[in-house]
Amino acid sequence: xxxxxxxxxxxxxxxxxxxxxxxxxxxxxxxxxxxxxxxxxxxxxxxxxxxxxxxxxxxxxxxxxxxxxxxxxxxxxxxxxxxxxxxxxxxxxxxxxxxxxxxxxxxxxxxxxxxxxxxxxxxxxxxxxxxxxxxxxxxxxxxxxxxxxxxxxxxxxxxxxxxxxxxxxxxxxxxxxxxxxxxxxxxxxxxxxxxxxxxxxxxxxxxxxxxxxxxxxxxxxxxxxxxxxxxxxxxxxxxxxxxxxxxxxxxxxxxxxxxxxxxxxxxxxxxxxxxxxxxxxxxxxxxxxxxxxxxxxxxxxxxxxxxxxxxxxxxxxxxxxxxxxxxxxxxxxxxxxxxxxxxxxxxxxxxxxxxxxxxxxxxxxxxxxxxxxxxxxxxxxxxxxxxxxxxxxxxxxxxxxxxxxxxxxxxxxxxxxxxxxxxxxxxxxxxxxxxxxxxxxxxxxxxxxxxxxxxxxxxxxxxxxxxxxxxxxxxxxxxxxxxxxxxxxxxxxxxxxxxxxxxxxxxxxxxxxxxxxxxx
Amino acid sequence: xxxxxxxxxxxxxxxxxxxxxxxxxxxxxxxxxxxxxxxxxxxxxxxxxxxxxxxxxxxxxxxxxxxxxxxxxxxxxxxxxxxxxxxxxxxxxxxxxxxx
Amino acid sequence: xxxxxxxxxxxxxxxxxxxxxxxxxxxxxxxxxxxxxxxxxxxxxxxxxxxxxxxxxxxxxxxxxxxxxxxxxxxxxxxxxxxxxxxxxxxxxxxxxxxxxxxxxxxxxxxxxxxxxxxxxxxxxxxxxxxxxxxxxxxxxxxxxxxxxxxxxxxxxxxxxxxxxxxxxxxxxxxxxxxxxxxxxxxxxxxxxxxxxxxxxxxxxxxxxxxxxxxxxxxxxxxxxxxxxxxxxxxxxxxxxxxxxxxxxxxxxxxxxxxxxxxxxxxxxxxxxxx
Numbered sequence: 007x008x009x010x011x012x013x014x015x016x017x018x019x020x021x022x023x024x025x026x027x028x029x030x031x032x033x034x035x036x037x038x039x040x041x042x043x044x045x046x047x048x049x050x051x052x053x054x055x056x057x058x059x060x061x062x063x064x065x066x067x068x069x070x071x072x073x074x075x076x077x078x079x080x081x082x083x084x085x086x087x088x089x090x091x092x093x094x095x096x097x098x099x100x101x102x103x104x105x106x107x108x109x110x111x112x113x114x115x116x117x118x119x120x121x122x123x124x125x126x127x128x129x130x131x132x133x134x135x136x137x138x139x140x141x142x143x144x145x146x147x148x149x150x151x152x153x154x155x156x157x158x159x160x161x162x163x164x165x166x167x168x169x170x171x172x173x174x175x176x177x178x179x180x181x182x183x184x185x186x187x188x189x190x191x192x193x194x195x196x197x198x199x200x201x202x203x204x205x206x207x208x209x210x211x212x213x214x215x216x217x218x219x220x221x222x223x224x225x226x227x228x229x230x231x232x233x234x235x236x237x238x239x240x241x242x243x244x245x246x247x248x249x250x251x252x253x254x255x256x257x258x259x260x261x262x263x264x265x266x267x268x269x270x271x272x273x274x275x276x277x278x279x280x281x282x283x284x285x286x287x288x289x290x291x292x293x294x295x296x297x298x299x300x301x302x303x304x305x306x307x308x309x310x311x312x313x314x315x316x317x318x319x320x321x322x323x324x325x326x327x328x329x330x331x332x333x334x335x336x337x338x339x340x341x342x343x344x345x346x347x348x349x350x351x352x353x354x355x356x357x358x359x360x361x362x363x364x365x366x367x368x369x370x371x372x373x374x375x376x377x378x379x380x381x382x383x384x385x386x387x388x389x390x391x392x393x394x395x396x397x398x399x400x401x402x403x404x405x406x407x408x409x410x411x412x413x414x415x416x417x418x419x420x421x422x423x424x425x426x427x428x429x430x431x432x433x434x435x436x437x438x439x440x441x442x443x444x445x446x447x448x449x450x451x452x453x454x455x456x457x458x459x460x461x462x463x464x465x466x467x468x469x470x471x472x473x474x475x476x477x478x479x480x481x482x483x484x485x486x487x488x489x490x491x492x493x494x495x496x497x498x499x500x501x502x503x504x505x506x507x508x509x510x511x512x513x514x515x516x517x518x519x520x521x522x523x524x525x526x
Numbered sequence: 527x528x529x530x531x532x533x534x535x536x537x538x539x540x541x542x543x544x545x546x547x548x549x550x551x552x553x554x555x556x557x558x559x560x561x562x563x564x565x566x567x568x569x570x571x572x573x574x575x576x577x578x579x580x581x582x583x584x585x586x587x588x589x590x591x592x593x594x595x596x597x598x599x600x601x602x603x604x605x606x607x608x609x610x611x612x613x614x615x616x617x618x619x620x621x622x623x624x625x626x
Numbered sequence: 627x628x629x630x631x632x633x634x635x636x637x638x639x640x641x642x643x644x645x646x647x648x649x650x651x652x653x654x655x656x657x658x659x660x661x662x663x664x665x666x667x668x669x670x671x672x673x674x675x676x677x678x679x680x681x682x683x684x685x686x687x688x689x690x691x692x693x694x695x696x697x698x699x700x701x702x703x704x705x706x707x708x709x710x711x712x713x714x715x716x717x718x719x720x721x722x723x724x725x726x727x728x729x730x731x732x733x734x735x736x737x738x739x740x741x742x743x744x745x746x747x748x749x750x751x752x753x754x755x756x757x758x759x760x761x762x763x764x765x766x767x768x769x770x771x772x773x774x775x776x777x778x779x780x781x782x783x784x785x786x787x788x789x790x791x792x793x794x795x796x797x798x799x800x801x802x803x804x805x806x807x808x809x810x811x812x813x814x815x816x817x818x819x820x821x822x823x824x825x826x827x828x829x830x831x832x833x834x835x836x837x838x839x840x841x842x843x844x845x846x847x848x849x850x851x852x853x854x855x856x857x858x859x860x861x862x863x864x865x866x867x868x869x870x871x872x873x874x875x876x877x878x879x880x881x882x883x884x885x886x887x888x889x890x891x892x893x894x895x896x897x898x899x900x901x
Binding site for chain 1: 571576577579580581583593
């Protein structure tokens with residue numbers, strides 16, 4: 007299907023003639039978009055594209071639900087209930103819409119973090135990063151506005167909390183936002199504005215920014231891998247035509263993602279919570295949806311009560327602003343992992359903190375967090391991650407030459423250090439790379455589980471403070487011990503696997519060899 | 527994966543690749559036909575619908591994977607192919623086993 | 627860009643030109659297969675739309691797509707005045723053919739309830755309260771499900787009492803769950819003064835459904851797709867007490883609406899205590 011179009015479709019099969027037809031009239035041809043490098047045919051490079059696929063699914067399911075939904079306070083819940091009960095496949099639609107929303111937010115976050123760790127925000131892609139951050143904010147806005155629309159107890163109370171938070175921002179911003187989302191403040195105005203934002207304004211803004219981002223992508227192409235182009239095999243550097251290879255890859259990923267969403271929706275269909283009424287709402291603890299829970303958890307710390315709320319919001323805003331203008335903060339020229347020690351560590355701390363805050367928020371609904379506990383948990387997490395990062399950099403990365411070709415996409419993988427030994431043949435490198443992927447994958451999993459379990463230590467302390475040595479506290483403590491063990495296991499596994507430069511450890515534990523042929 | 531003794535296996539996949547694509551196309555066609563003829567609106571019907579749509583998507587994804595790698599002579603992961611086929615079979619089985 | 631084409635597609639181009647290379651039929655087959663694959667993918671996605679174009683009101687034979695959301699608590703304002711029009715859903719539902727001809731209300735005889743029935747037995751009123759044809763609203767079998775009790779003055783299907791004219795029906799319209807009210811003969815409801823029945827009828831102000839409460843609550847006008855569920859009553863001739871002992875089909879709106887499993891009426895709310 008990558009036929010020659012220079013003859014403009016005079017020869018060739020049906021496909022060529024069709025393309026020639028559109029090329030003559032519209033300029034649409036096989037070469038419109040620049041081809042993709044072979045190394046980018048890899049799911050990590052397509053997280054953003056999957057977020058767009060999720061957005062399309064949202065659009066389709068959303069439009070179908072719009073046929074039945076009425077955005078007024080009296081009819082919002084009834085019409086949503088109608089969709090659940092009386093519309094063909096209504097429950098399926100609603101469930102898919104909700105889970106795909108969660109997936110879109112998660113994919114956007116993963117896309118951002120991958121970009122952060124691989125330093126795509128360096129020159130010349132600074133503006134692309136800022137555009138991407140705005141799209142991320144819009145995605146969060148989708149979640150916020152959409153959540154209110156069913157008018158259930160949980161959603162209305164959560165949105166009230168969110169609107170209250172908005173009012174605590176500095177007056178010019180707060181007034182503008184308040185006007186935008188609440189208008190006169192009456193329920194009917196609020197829900198209508200949220201509906202308009204969710205269905206018209208935010209999708210239009212997202213599509214415009216998406217077009218801009220795609221244009222910038224066309225200008226620059228896919229970013230080189232962080233470890234540098236020299237370490238790639240010739241095959242990996244080769245270019246892949248957009249049509250049909252890259253198109254099919256996109257369709258493949260989209261199909262897998264779509265089927266995963268649908269099968270999950272069937273396995274775990276959702277139920278509609280009760281309708282909002284002040285009486286019923288008084289029995290529910292109002293919490294935002296999980297993607298805002300980390301912000302909410304910060305606000306629940308004791309020191310930020312009352313007038314301190316502004317300070318808390320200021321802190322959260324600082325984080326968001328810092329992420330947005332990251333290209334101008336992170337001015338280092340190098341994209342290598344080894345050189346970007348501080349930023350990599352900072353990024354890891356950020357991810358760990360968000361994770362810990364979210365889980366913590368799920369476990370402590372409605373409770374104020376004492377200051378000491380906050381310092382322990384948050385500071386402890388940061389300290390742990392920093393120590394781990396420092397240890398990894400010192401023990402593992404120090405051995406490797408600090409050229410531009412070293413350093414990879416995650417703190418655990420440096421198996422591509424094989425690239426430093428020029429005598430290694432390419433076949434070995436590719437199998438080592440597969441080994442590297444497995445190593446990093448298992449390591450990240452173990453580390454994640456370990457960090458999660460270690461948070462049990464802090465919750466154990468909290469339980470002990472609350473109610474003395476109880477079964478719950480012991481369980482949490484046991485969790486934390488398991489977490490420490492997991493981290494230790496992960497570290498030793500990592501060290502063993504990575505110690506291929508000198509082979510020192512390997513030679514000592516030859517019994518655990520899995521059959522790798524290592525040529526010294 | 528170029529492991530010891532593993533090279534003959536990927537060659538087998540290469541050989542049957544086209545037949546596998548044809549088979550997957552048939553599976554996809556069957557699932558589309560079922561999707562359009564499924565008329566029940568019950569919750570069982572929803573489950574079956576989602577399962578067949580999932581089969582449609584996954585069989586296409588497998589076809590695309592095989593096609594791309596066959597065209598570019600890249601190695602095809604046996605594990606993925608087998609896992610995918612098993613998954614499709616499981617979805618079909620559950621879809622038919624559901625009382626409608 | 628030209629180099630990409632040359633390196634990657636030089637042999638493909640040869641194949642596309644139709645030269646007798648062994649690759650050609652294979653490649654052609656693969657391309658055709660993938661084209662069909664994409665077409666089927668699109669057809670699969672399109673099938674999602676066709677299920678929504680079909681009428682969403684339940685078809686006559688199989689039960690509708692009601693996935694019984696059991697956590698729904700009906701907080702509909704339970705005003706019994708006919709002039710209210712609360713909690714209607716969007717009016718885009720199509721009215722299906724009424725299945726009321728095969729009215730499935732059981733003939734509620736005034737036999738006492740069997741002890742094995744899961745429905746509570748609740749005294750709801752005394753016959754002396756019902757003088758003058760004024761209706762009484764009571765909650766049964768859940769606090770959230772109001773019903774209307776009335777003495778019609780003529781023998782009615784399922785009626786109890788000495789004249790067989792005391793009936794009770796669920797007050798949630800089967801269309802979208804609005805609360806309907808009683809329109810005595812010769813009067814008009816406040817929301818529609820064109821409707822003036824000659825016999826007492828139930829009238830729903832939201833969309834104009836009319837229920838013939840003398841004949842088991844069948845729908846004689848309006849978009850309600852089913853008759854309203856009748857409450858099974860029992861009359862104690864010695865004391866004059868009227869008790870509710872069960873529900874007839876179909877199910878109350880919001881409780882697996884449309885199925886005939888009356889046991890679903892007991893779920894999703896606070897049961898009334900047997901008094």
